[in-house]
Amino acid sequence: MSKGVIYILTNPSFPAYVKIGYASDLQRRLRELNRSEALPYAFRAYATYDVDHRLTDKALHELIDQLNPDLRAIETFNGQKRTKEFFEMAPEEAYAILDAIARISGTEDRLHLVTPTGEQIEEEREALDAREASRRPPFRFSMVGIGPGEKIAFTGDPSVTATVVDDRRVEYDGVTTSLSALARRLLGRVSQVQGPLHFTYRGERLSDRRDRMEGGAERH
Structure with a gap:
């Protein structure tokens, strides 16, 4: 059994979107995402939900697509349609979906809201100031x-x-x-x-x- 987490990630660089996916090692996944110097700000975890199966995040993607198919970031590149793990929604909205799943299944103990660090709070403010x-x-x-x-x-x-x-x-x-x-x-x-x-x-x-x-x- 491959245990891991469904994650909700945010990034001050694009505040209108959240990234939802699966990782067996979240810190390693964050290091991979944040390796690029092209990103003004780093991805950070907003919330996680402990799961036992690797493909559970795909089921969540399908659920969100059923609720509102316009939320998913989709692009066409070189004639190929590419579906992303990004959704145009507030992190609170994404968290509410996981919270509903946790309450229905009686697995509230698997859901974790991540407390931002002081540096992350400062970066959020900095990104807001940059937009203004x-x-x-x-x-x-x-x-x-x-x-x-x-x-x-x-x-x-x-x-x-x-x-x-x-x-x-x-x-x-x-x-x-x-x-x-x-x-x-x-x-x-x-x-x-x-x-x-x-x-x-x-x-x-x-x-x-x-x-x-x-x-x-x-x-x-």
Whole structure:
């Protein structure tokens, strides 16, 4: 008997979809999915359901297709129709289906909702800010009343500070760079990040400061 889990995965890169599949080793599956540097953010487990048979996830896919065939991600590539494990639904909706199955079958103890880590919560917020930022002008220090020579602190370690050089750049460790590039360096990431999310000025996160000041300007 091959035991494993049906998983519900989310990714901040495409918040409208969830990935539902089977894995005998979920952590190994996550490592496989997250190996590509083309993904801005990593897949993370939202929930799991313990199963005894490898093909159980296919039955779940068929059930979802019966409920709403338009939820499944399907594409045609080189003339071939490819059906994906992605479904256009909120993770809460996918979880509700597993929860109903668990309650009907009396296997509630097999269903597990995964608590996100602090880093995952931060990435969710970062992805949301990135989507909002795409509809707003790029961040400039003058937007938030910060001039050259002022100090900003890294949220991950407030003792790490950078000096504002001009409206878009900062100096750190003798190197002049953009806010986002410095955030990537300090976070140890290769994917794009939203710099204002990772620095504070006088104890206030730059992204929050921008929201506050732009919100105040809109009210006047």
